[in-house]
Amino acid sequence: MRAHNPVAxxxxxxxxLVDPEAGIDGRRDVLVASGRVVLVSERISPDEARRTPERAEGADPLLLIEGDGLWLWPGLVDAHVHFREPGFTHKETIRTGSMAAAAGGYTSVICEPNTDPPIDSIELVRRLAKKARAESVVNVYFKAAMTEGRHGAKPTDVAALAQHESVAALSDDGDPVVDPAVMEDMCREAARADIPVAPHCEDSPAALQKRAAGVLSGFEPDAPYTNEANYVKRDLELAARAGCRIHFSHVSLARTADIIEQFRTTRNGAPAATFEVTPHHLLLCTGDFAQGEVPGVNPPLRSAQDRDALQHALSSGEVDAIASDHAPHTAEDKARGASGLIGLETTLGLVLSHFVGEGKLSVSDAVRLLSASPARIFGLPAGTLRPGARADMTLIDPRLSWTVNAEEFRSRSRNTPFGGWQLRGKAVATFAGGEEVYANPAFELRKTLWEARRS
Ligand SMILES: [Zn+2]
Incomplete structure (x- = not known):
């Protein structure tokens, strides 16, 4: 809930402080007043802080936090989550999803539109945005559907949707637009409205059916979930022709990453094409599991070679963002074959332990992938703690060792493939708009309240 913060x-x-957008990686004091960063300096005294002109009238107490030994990052941004509202609130709600986000160090999330009904109208966007303002502890954005009902035929009202401040992109989620003519129209609409398209380049039952009917030539018809690279190639060309920005969700195959990289190096001046990878595609492969026990997710887990190629793309700077694809399901839904894994409460720890901790990623690159870059791709007011920025902040203890235990999650669901993993590094406090929205119960943050002396 974004109630007024009593400690302004x-x-x-x-x-x-690690803020690659501001070119900072070093010890700093950060002063926040009325929800915004007002000063970043090597030393700020409490007296100086109390005299800040930005301080809200009447909001006198000053909260002093000792950050010795901790990292301060701009709040994490997850460009790909499913909060299941409306329609599937037994799996997750905006409220529970936002609490999971805060516990994982996130302060901004972008929700996919595969709800029931799908997020394909400005009326529903307005209703959900209002609900998020009232119930969420973090900033909630949405991808609006490209086509009505996500059926791949009739375009949504892109002009109206794109104008809403909570709409960050257009996507039909796990049902890619099969008809290339419709997809090209959508890319043109997106270019006109200056909003990115964020397709999922995966096969879906509907896509397989349409392809079997001959709508797409050149695709592999009989091998489900192998057409990621074909969709990406097609959509790169359509987006370039239409002049729109395009961001690919959860790239999972080595050859897909290659195609995007090739496109970027050969098409100088073309609108940005960016892509994200998920922690599960980076860290797991089918070989890790016995037959019949591979966790169900779309796109599916791939070979060890694909996993290694994604890791290589990550450490060589080709990947634009890490997104969790937090997809909550109940145990019963999973038993019935529902696809998807949750990730908001594990992604930061996995990245710190398996990439930063192993020297495959610098701390500043981790901030770029988890915050600055997704914020920039989707035009969100996030990703930096420069003076004037919203005070969305994550305090991290890089040495905190912990074991993933789904029973402790804030999420309403438990479907993580990382249960029992030993990790090092965790968010110990998360602030959204200067307000503490998460405090790790296993960590004692040193806080002092300075009472003001009114003059
Ligand atoms: Zn998803």
Whole structure:
């Protein structure tokens, strides 16, 4: 809930501030007043902080946080989550999803439109945005559907949707637009409205059916979930022709990453093409599991070669963002074969343990992939703690060892493939608009309240 913060002035001292957008990686004091960063400096005294002109009238207490030994990052941004509202609130709600996000260090999320009904109208966007303002502890954005009902035929009202501040992109989620003419129209609409398209380049039952009817030539008809690279190739060309920005969800195959990289190097001046990878495609492969026990997810887990290629793309700077694809399901739904895994509460720990901790990624690159870059791709006011920015912040203890235990999750669902994993590094406090929205119960943050002396 974004209630008024009784402590309007917060001073975080001596944390290692990592803000690649501002070119900072070093010890800094950060002063927050009325929900915004007002000063970043090597030393800010509490007295100086109390005198800040930005301090809200009457909001006197100053909260002093000792950040020694901690990292301070701009709040994480997840470009791909499913909060299941409306329609599937037994799996997740905006409220529970937002609490899972805050616990994982996230302060902004973009929800997919595969709800029931799907997010394909401005009326529903307005209703959900209002609900999020009232119930969410983090900033919630949406991908609006490209076509009505996500059926791949009739375009939604892109002009109206794109104008809403909560709509960050267009996507039909797991049902790619099969008809190339419809997809090209959507790319043109998106270019006109200056909003990115974010297709899922995966096979879906509907896509397989349409392809069997001959709508798409050149695709592999009989091998489900192998057409990712074909869709990506097609959509790169359509987006370039239409002049729209395109961001690919959860790339899972080595050859897909290659195609995007090739496109980017040969088409200088073409509108940006970006892509995300998920922690599960980066860290798991089918070979890790016995037959019949591979966790169900779309796109599916791939070979060890694909996993290694994604890791290589990540450390060589080709990947634009890490997104969790947080997809909550009940145990019963999973038993019935529902696809999807949750990730909001594990992604940061996995990235810190398996990439930063192993020297495959610098701390500043991790901030870029988990915050700055997704914020920039989707035009969100996030991803940096420069003065003037919204005070969305994550305090991390890089040495905190913990074991993934789904029973402790804030999410309403438990479907993680990482249960029992030993990780090192975790968010210990998360602030959205200067307000503390998560405090790790296993960590004692050193906080002092300074009472003001009114003059
Ligand atoms: Zn998804």
């Amino acid at each position: 002035v917060v001073l975080i001292k001596n944390a290692r």
